[in-house]
Amino acid sequence: MFDLSKQKITIGCPTCNRKHQVTLQQVANGATVKCSCSTNIKLQDKGGSTRRGIGNMNCALKKFGK
Template sequence: MFDLSQEKIDFNCPDCGRGNRVTLKQVADQATIICVGCWERIYLKDNGGSARKTINETKKAFKDLDSALKKFSR
């Protein structure tokens, strides 16, 4: 099943500008990553919990869709 939390997003390091890639789960967990360019720590922020909320809503929508499809197949 589709898992939005494993989708990757790209962003530039605020210090050196080098591109970095993280998963939405890392953002939702407000993880700390190390820049691939300058090795500085980057503290990810999920302002307002929007990444976590979107991940949870998407999981629920797919679960509801799966339940509805199972009802049709009976």
């Protein structure tokens, strides 16, 4: 089975622009990533881009995160 929650995406730190790899599950869970510049990056599916990206899998993914 294709496990979408383990798919990685790259996000940029808003402070130093360093790139971080996070999993879609982390985004769906609203996890926080600590950057080496000591910025805490709160992952959020604000614009729905993650939802769009994973389409119908979103429901299953959210259930998985709970």
